[in-house]
Amino acid sequence: MSKRFYITTAIDYVNGQPHLGHAYEKIVADVIARGRRSLGQEVFFLTGLDEHGQKVQQAAQSEGKAPQVYCDELARQWMAFVQKLCISNDDFVRTTQARHKSVVQALLQKLYDRGELYKAPYRGWYSWKEETFLTEKDRRPDGTFDPVWGEVTELVEDNWYFRMSRYQSWLIDYMEAHPEFVHPPSRRNEVLSFLRSQPLEDLCISRPAARLSWGIPLPFDPDYVNYVWFDALTNYFSIPAAWGDPAALSALQGYYASESSPKAALELWPADIHVIGKDIVRFHAIYWPIMLHAAGIEPPRQILVHGWWQKDGQKMSKTTGNVVDPVAVIDEWGVDAFRYYVLRELDIGPDGNWTDAGFRARYSAELANGLGNLVHRSLSMLQRYRQGVVPSVHHELAPEAERTAEEVRSCLQQSRLQPALIAIWSLITRANQYVDHTAPFKLAKDPAQATRLDQVLYNLVETVRVVAVLLWPFLPTTASRIYAQLGLETEPHRLTTARWGGLPPGHKVGAPQVLFPRKEH
Ligand code: MSP
Numbered sequence: 001m002s003k004r005f006y007i008t009t010a011i012d013y014v015n016g017q018p019h020l021g022h023a024y025e026k027i028v029a030d031v032i033a034r035g036r037r038s039l040g041q042e043v044f045f046l047t048g049l050d051e052h053g054q055k056v057q058q059a060a061q062s063e064g065k066a067p068q069v070y071c072d073e074l075a076r077q078w079m080a081f082v083q084k085l086c087i088s089n090d091d092f093v094r095t096t097q098a099r100h101k102s103v104v105q106a107l108l109q110k111l112y113d114r115g116e117l118y119k120a121p122y123r124g125w126y127s128w129k130e131e132t133f134l135t136e137k138d139r140r141p142d143g144t145f146d147p148v149w150g151e152v153t154e155l156v157e158d159n160w161y162f163r164m165s166r167y168q169s170w171l172i173d174y175m176e177a178h179p180e181f182v183h184p185p186s187r188r189n190e191v192l193s194f195l196r197s198q199p200l201e202d203l204c205i206s207r208p209a210a211r212l213s214w215g216i217p218l219p220f221d222p223d224y225v226n227y228v229w230f231d232a233l234t235n236y237f238s239i240p241a242a243w244g245d246p247a248a249l250s251a252l253q254g255y256y257a258s259e260s261s262p263k264a265a266l267e268l269w270p271a272d273i274h275v276i277g278k279d280i281v282r283f284h285a286i287y288w289p290i291m292l293h294a295a296g297i298e299p300p301r302q303i304l305v306h307g308w309w310q311k312d313g314q315k316m317s318k319t320t321g322n323v324v325d326p327v328a329v330i331d332e333w334g335v336d337a338f339r340y341y342v343l344r345e346l347d348i349g350p351d352g353n354w355t356d357a358g359f360r361a362r363y364s365a366e367l368a369n370g371l372g373n374l375v376h377r378s379l380s381m382l383q384r385y386r387q388g389v390v391p392s393v394h395h396e397l398a399p400e401a402e403r404t405a406e407e408v409r410s411c412l413q414q415s416r417l418q419p420a421l422i423a424i425w426s427l428i429t430r431a432n433q434y435v436d437h438t439a440p441f442k443l444a445k446d447p448a449q450a451t452r453l454d455q456v457l458y459n460l461v462e463t464v465r466v467v468a469v470l471l472w473p474f475l476p477t478t479a480s481r482i483y484a485q486l487g488l489e490t491e492p493h494r495l496t497t498a499r500w501g502g503l504p505p506g507h508k509v510g511a512p513q514v515l516f517p518r519k520e521h
Contacts, residue, residue: 003267004042007033008236010276011050011093014074015059018081019316020309020354021277023326024342028306028417029275030087031343034473035412037088038495044268046239048093049078053228054132054207057214067214071096084327086335086476091243093235099259103238103248104231105219106255107295108205112220116163116294119221122204126155131211160206160224167290168200174289180302182285183415184349187278187305191285203287205230233288236300240268251297271300273415278305278351304415307351309342324354336475337363337516340421343474347418363516370428371467372516375482377435378460379512385444388487390461390507391454398500400430401466405498408470412495417474424470431463461486462503469498478515485510 009029012022026047033045051071060070075094082089093100111117124133129150138145145152172195175181175188182188206224207215215225241248244258244265258265276284281303289299309324310316316323330338341359344366346352382388404427411420434456443453468482469492479492486503487510 001267004044005036006044006268006271007273008271009047010280011048011232011235012078014049014051014071015056018078020324020326023085024309025275025277025306026082026085026087027339027342028348031417031473032273032415034088034476038473038493039412040494044266045089046091046093047082047087047089048235049075050232051094051096052215052231054212057212058131068096084330084335091239093239095231095235099242100235100238101216103241103256104216104226104234106252107234108226109219110255110295111162117160119158119160121156122159123154123156125152127152157208159204160218161202162205164203164287164290165200167293168195170293171195171286171290182303182305184305187281191281229283229287233283233291236271236274237269243268245269251295270298273302273304274300275304275306278307281305304348306348307346309352309354311354313353333363336478337367340367340475343417344421348415366425367516368518370425372514374428374432375464375515376512378464379485379509381440382457382461382509383511385453386457388509390503390505390509391458392505393501394455394458395500396455397431397434397459397463400427401463401500405466405470409495412473421474424467427463428467431460434459461509462500465503466498468492469495481515485512
């Protein structure tokens with residue numbers, strides 16, 4: 001058994017609405033996961049939901065439902081959303097699952113036994129109406145709290161703390177020794193300068209159960225529940241433990257018994273990539289590695305941080321109606337058009353801006369007229385001039401196709417998704433220009449040019465096949481449809497098959513079908 005490439009997304013708050021930002025993150029992680037599979041690696045891809053906490057408890061209460069019933073209903077919608085996006089996750093974690101809760105408790109108990117947790121008074125501004133502590137961020141510019149919070153008073157209560165401050169210099173050293181730990185480098189620099197500029201505070205990890213019951217009880221003090229980042233972050237580790245991962249089991253020895261049979265065990269930890277948005281970097285790049293280190297567990301290998309989407313240059317907000325509904329876009333344009341736009345428009349790192357006009361422009365120029373047209377005319381000409389039968393192998397476009405495949409391989413190894421798409425589209429453009437330059441419709445009129453026409457047709461259909469293989473991690477449905485139209489019974493899901501010459505002479509291709517219908521808008 002060897003370690004799988006283990007990749008995760010953040011787990012979404014169950015009580016939020018699935019939106020463009022959530023969709024983007026899952027698609028980015030999905031392409032990286034599929035890319036690794038295409039490279040021949042074994043992969044484990046985890047996504048899921050963050051279901052505990054005050055807001056969920058209150059929302060369930062206001063709908064007159066038990067919190068678990070409320071979560072179960074929403075979880076169904078989220079899982080349907082994940083399917084809609086064609087996400088190839090291997091598991092779906094919900095933090096209310098027993099398999100997760102037992103690992104959180106094991107980890108807490110281990111930290112407690114090691115003297116990493118202590119009880120102390122917690123002081124904060126408390127909203128009695130919303131039953132939650134507020135932070136400095138909730139203050140208005142004039143220092144007061146918004147009336148929506150009702151009466152706000154300073155409250156002191158005992159809580160449990162994690163001794164995070166102990167590990168500040170360990171983390172600085174770790175990050176210096178592992179420059180790839182936070183990516184892109186701009187985010188790494190932010191974290192490092194934060195760590196170097198101020199002392200870390202210890203982390204409050206509990207709430208009194210009397211006030212918040214919707215959480216995981218602390219095993220050593222049942223008057224408290226765990227709150228809530230500690231619980232959420234642990235999902236990345238609890239699922240490997242539940243799958244019998246040897247590293248997880250040995251770290252939890254004496255605290256946890258996995259129910260999975262040793263035969264079915266998967267080697268997963270440490271995680272290779274946690275894909276997250278820029279707002280939760282501190283939790284992932286500071287709290288999480290310190291929690292693990294304090295428990296004697298290796299940190300994840302990389303935190304990959306993406307930017308945030310806006311729409312039309314404004315923050316997305318349901319109240320103003322300034323939102324992109326991924327499901328509506330997918331229903332109208334297809335899932336691969338949606339996946340293509342978000343991946344091509346926004347590199348992993350900077351912030352992005354969705355515009356409907358930009359979406360349509362890319363759809364029309366790059367999908368319908370670029371990729372769609374290449375596939376359609378290549379297959380149509382092969383049908384028309386050669387009854388769909390593939391001619392002898394010819395290598396005119398081979399150097400470009402092989403160079404592109406090499407570029408895509410290196411991009412997939414480095415999670416460089418936008419550059420990979422740019423490379424694939426330059427091959428598509430090149431092939432479309434090749435049609436214009438070689439003018440097969442003219443060659444077809446001259447019997448003396450039959451060999452040349454064979455050559456041109458081979459170069460075109462073989463380029464189409466190679467493009468399908470390169471595209472598979474990004475646009476899996478389209479890639480499979482291209483393979484089906486080529487009359488191939490395999491899937492284009494292995495990068496090694498992008499090697500030139502894969503279409504055998506004499507093979508009969510199928511009928512062309514429109515991949516991206518042109519739309520009047
Ligand atoms: N539950 C926490 C994460 C816990 S992970 C151990 C959470 N949930 S969330 O639903 O608010 O956000 C989930 C992910 O979506 C985060 O990585 C966040 O950055 C991302 N996005 C939320 N809005 C976004 C945009 N507008 N654009 C891009 N990504 C965004 O935080």
